[in-house]
Amino acid sequence: GDSVTQMEGPVTLSEEAFLTINCTYTATGYPSLFWYVQYPGEGLQLLLKATKADDKGSNKGFEATYRKETTSFHLEKGSVQVSDSAVYFCALPNQAGTALIFGKGTTLSVSS
Amino acid sequence: DAGITQSPRHKVTETGTPVTLRCHQTENHRYMYWYRQDPGHGLRLIHYSYGVKDTDKGEVSDGYSVSRSKTEDFLLTLESATSSQTSVYFCAIRSDRERDTEAFFGQGTRLTVV
16 A cells, blocks of 8 residues: 655754655555654654645755655755754655655754 | 544543544645554554545554544544553545645644543
8 A cells, every 4th residue: 555654763863964754655656745844842744745746845945856766765954953854754755646655754953 | 735634632631531533624625634653553544534524544543433523523532541552643635535635734643541
């Protein structure tokens, strides 16, 4: 079935470091792909999405490119800030489109 | 912010008691979801609804039931709470089932079963 695999965390970085969080997927066809972010004590919110192959989603300095050749959607940011400390989830819709399937989440901790 | 309200936000209950969590939306979205979040498991789907009185099971539905009698309300009931149901529960909504449609999440309910 459809699934998402994220790199295990936690990821610990210093401020201004480069961030990559890996996400690979298994899916039928070419579904939209999503990155969600969960700040401490809050619910999830959409960070960015890409709706077709080779699309790049971007928001708040984060980017992710939909790579169908490698079935990947890695999240990157060139210079992280302390305020980026959160849990990041990669997600895709199930084949029927009735629900979103989430990865296990990657915790990012950024120190000053 | 999407209009989603979960209640209660925190609850402590005893093993064997029934518990109902409520999700209320003001967006008139068709789809509503209950997920649970646990360390090492991420978010797992419990049940979802695709309309009034229309519900279906997710991957971890055992021990849970749901009801949706109005478009805006989706209730999750633990018939007889167990310690394994200690978790953070999130409600989410989506407007339709198109595969590029994002979900919006509530703030979560932290449930502790003692």
